[in-house]
């Protein structure tokens with residue numbers, strides 16, 4: 001294993017992952033019953049002092065609702081009379097869950113992999129996980145192996161299937177310690193005992209044996225006394241899933257790729273392979289309190305995806321299903337919007353790579369890179385794709401290395417008219433609606449392919 005941040009383990013990352021560009025995260029659990037949080041702000045852009053007591057992550061309901069005096073604490077008393085959290089497992093029916101419908105939408109949206117929670121911080125398993133007794137969705141609540149149901153539907157449509165596992169926190173089998181901001185000194189109450197390490201290892205090995213996940217997406221970290229188990233576990237994983245990929249949240253033990261989350265750990269976005277994850281809104285679990293102002297719209301989601309891909313990363317965009325198994329309409333609408341955009345633009349996203357350094361400079365943007373127009377680039381062996389949005393009057397100067405492109409080959413992927421001409425510092429393009437918020441891609445042939 002190397003300590004090279006660019007390729008953390010030296011193992012080449014399977015091409016399917018770096019070509020995939022777009023995955024769907026799914027946070028679904030007992031927390032989806034209350035589905036209640038304050039839409040406070042984005043991780044990494046929100047005051048850590050207020051984060052835990054006003055946690056925008058609805059999947060943290062167990063913790064937030066136990067912080068005395070917090071709005072979630074008040075809500076849990078007022079609406080649920082302070083009843084035990086595990087009641088939500090039995091109230092979670094998933095009566096309208098249609099994994100094929102989800103998988104159809106994810107495939108149309110251009111996602112190439114899907115990663116659902118299999119055990120989040122509340123310790124409730126979405127399969128009959130070893131050591132959980134009946135505290136799982138096979139024996140209670142939905143009474144279904146939700147991991148198997150989604151794996152089958154996703155793979156039937158040719159998408160890859162990964163698993164999210166909360167190795168670093170388990171508020172049931174680990175430590176039932178409520179985490180307040182001041183607890184950061186106490187390592188956030190993370191469990192490190194040998195018994196928990198064995199419990200977690202057994203569950204991850206079970207996930208590998210039963211579902212052959214294409215992605216092992218661990219969260220928070222791994223128990224100290226279980227660190228010695230990991231090399232063997234990873235070796236077993238790669239033997240079972242030769243094209244498998246492992247994320248970076250194993251307390252440094254191993255990583256095929258690095259992750260960022262909303263605005264947190266964005267320094268990881270320089271790695272050879274990396275992935276940014278976030279919700280359509282400010283939460284991963286469904287939060288009934290989120291309004292349009294808290295959610296990405298289609299243009300925002302597409303610009304996020306294109307920006308990430310233009311910098312060599314993947315976007316893992318999360319949807320938080322309701323307890324009944326339907327996707328919230330406002331989140332579904334964003335995926336439908338991406339799907340519509342993808343019908344013309346998939347070729348400029350999947351299996352592309354960034355332009356070489358120096359091939360393009362902030363194209364027509366102001367110095368801060370934020371001014372109009374919004375321009376991002378991708379390329380493959382034969383073409384360069386300029387994604388343009390917000391161009392005043394539909395005109396933009398794409399500042400690229402002279403000789404990189406053949407302007408005569410300019411064509412909008414969505415079929416719209418476009419004119420292009422070489423200018424001293426690049427290519428001027430003009431086309432109606434390049435001033436729209438939703439990016440349109442202009443394809444050029446590379447003057448020298450390769």
Ligand SMILES: C[C@@H]1N[C@H](CNC(=O)Cc2c[nH]c3ccccc23)[C@@H](O)[C@H](O)[C@@H]1O
Pocket residue numbers: 057059060219220249259260261264265268277284
């Ligand atoms: C996908 C989300 N992950 C959250 C945990 N996130 C973090 O701990 C942030 C973080 C810690 N170390 C990192 C390394 C890289 C990127 C983010 C993190 C969970 O607490 C959320 O509930 C949700 O599952």
